[in-house]
Amino acid sequence: MSQQNEFVREFSQGEVAASILRSTVAVRERCGQLLDRARVGHSAWFTVDDGRMRAAAAEVAAATRRHYPKLQVPLHSRWRHFEAGGVDRRHLLEQRLGDAPLSARARAMIDLTVVSVLLDAGAGSDWKYVDAASGQTYTRSEGLAVASFHAFTAGMFSSDRLHPLQADAEGLRSLVTDRLAEVLQASEANPLVGLQGRAVLLRRLGEALQEQPEVFGDPGRPSGIFDWLIGAEGGIPHSADVDAHDILSQLLVSLSGIWPLGTSIGGVPLGDVWRHAAVRGDADSDGWVPFHKLTQWITYSLLEPFTWAGVQVRGIERLTALPEYRNGGLLIDSGVLQLREPEAANTVWHPGDEIIVEWRALTVALIDELAGLVRSELSLSEDELPLAAVLEGGTWAAGRELAQRARDGRPPLQVHSDGTVF
Template sequence: MIPPELAALRSPAAVRSRCHLVLDYVLAGRSAHFTVDEAALGTVADYVAEVTRQAYPTLDIPYHSRWRHFDAGGLQRWPALEQRLPTNDAAERARVMIDLAVVSVLLDAGAGDAWYYHEEASGLTIGRSEGLAVASLRMFEAGGFSSDPKVPLRADAGALMRIDADTLARHFQVSEAKPPVGLEGRVALLNRLGHALATRRDLFGDGVIRPGGLYDALFDKAPLGRLPAPTILEALLDGLSAIWPAGLVVEGVALGDVGRHPGVEVPDLSNHLVPFHKLSQWLTYSLLEPFEAAGFAVTDLDALTALPEYRNGGLLIDLGAIVPRTPLLPEQKQPVGSEMVVEWRALTVALMDRLADPVRERLGLDASQFPLAKMLQGGTWAAGRRIAAERRPPAGPPPIAIDADGTVF
């Protein structure tokens, strides 16, 4: 039985509330690492609104999700795969979309500056998140995540448990000249995913055990076809919290993407704990479209938080909202679990909440038209990448160098 105070960390409400506690700590001047210039949020809002209007002149903005990356280079790759599915089975299409999204998101921690993927079909050479997306889609298309050659468009527990570094390296075109960050960490993540699926048949199926089994598990939790976004996240955190190789463990409970920070003081086992669940929330955003394609109305989108990753967080540093107390040195890599990085990530979540309304005002949209899922896409992620390239050309690395293992950033 999981202690209730630890179980409570598996929710977007806990992510938001504890990140705001860290913001309060920094605003009180107690941080050794950062100060916050709240006035600079206006500058950030101006920049984000400008980037959003340039990318989406009609302000018809999709969700921030893995599905955008599958369209890298302006090519729509998913429709070609979709044509190979039974045309009249919306439920199976949703399961396949969930399978693809789950494995692709879990492979979507930062690739680093050296790695890229060459897509033979298009002739395109693609790096970073988009390259990882296209590589994972092509591996999925080739049956690389399925244990049944007759059903290649599937990811199942058996195949995931057997994937090794050589297999992933072959599909992702890894070489000494273009190594991705954390290849072994990604393999471990997929292997752990397979084991986690196999131990939770209630969530992932009692026949073929696959991520897509989540569709059936959540079907009954969507009365009148309305499925709250936090319900998706909480199911993922319940079923997959043990997969993170570097995840925090307290009292024998695998908490996943959770850090420690002195700004959170509570009188129980969760003292100093700050949950983020970055990849799980990124995955939740990426599952909105599979569920909507199956006919569900996904609700409560803004109950999710902004993603505490280096594009959103880098934007806030580069435009002066988060101010380092000492100069940032690119050669000094900070561990993911360090107080400095935990604080940076928490400030990112909290300040993105404060940024949302100013950006909406500049675009003339309200919260229903422009939820966080669209601000991230429009939006802060692209703005973070652009300002990084301007400040640190040509590759645009984050302002803080991270010693990452491929499972968080």
């Protein structure tokens, strides 16, 4: 067989594997395999104490009541972080947009969402952002949200001075790391973990937008996916609807090449998908565990801009819990997950290390189960408290609060971050 034919054959196998792994069905199934394995004592890293699940659910329910006393819990979304300090930044953006049509407003909000989420990874415990507009100081996810909001409204991600309220291919491709550091107020005295990785990620986003005009249009904007999915070029159809997983699937295909740490099969980039020898699957997907954390976080955060534009979004329940250190930390700090070797907490791990792959997989699988217990604690149905609201109410907040009590906010396991996984 010629080298060219061999390449075609391998590429085809890679595409088949990628299509299997670009699904939340695969995320849940593979993560479930590792939970079943850990429960019978076959994990080298963790034991599972199911007797602690009720206590963990009580922590989540208590956090939910504190944050949402009326139990009217919104979806987990980057837009909650834009509300930091009690400031309605959606309203501020709408004021800036003036009398722009609904479709143009949706595109601006989608551009902002995608860029802001890609900047939202662990900031580290030493970084802070001072909001000149309010005088308030923010840290972690809220600080990154507020900083990215101001950068966006200042036109930092647009190449068109006449249209600053957008992100486009050229504006992102030309992003200078030092300029990003400046707007994020990052410095030696105010260190931000993974700054370089965030800048690379946005530049790669710009390249992906430019390379796919059929999806992202010209000049290539993240919000092109809105037009691609619902056909909004001439205005938003009154009957517009979309499945949440279709948003995720398109993002997984279109943005698959932007991840600096991304893995691949047969030359096909997979993104946030990692090896674990104990996981079984079809064809070349065998031995791989998909998570797609940041892409799912983008999807969760796009649900409201789509809805605000009058689009009915279906199938939200198909998305999974986000396997990051707040949700995963909740499970360790509540005692549901226990390290076989406590000294593992003192090691700095990498995203592809087996212990981290397992931690993230167990997080996805266990939070699916925990969600039912939280609803029971709050006497709410799944319709009243979907998984996206459990995360918001919820597991993320409770994980942060437990970490604050235990370690001044630091996660229970240390992961070397380039700003694109955690």
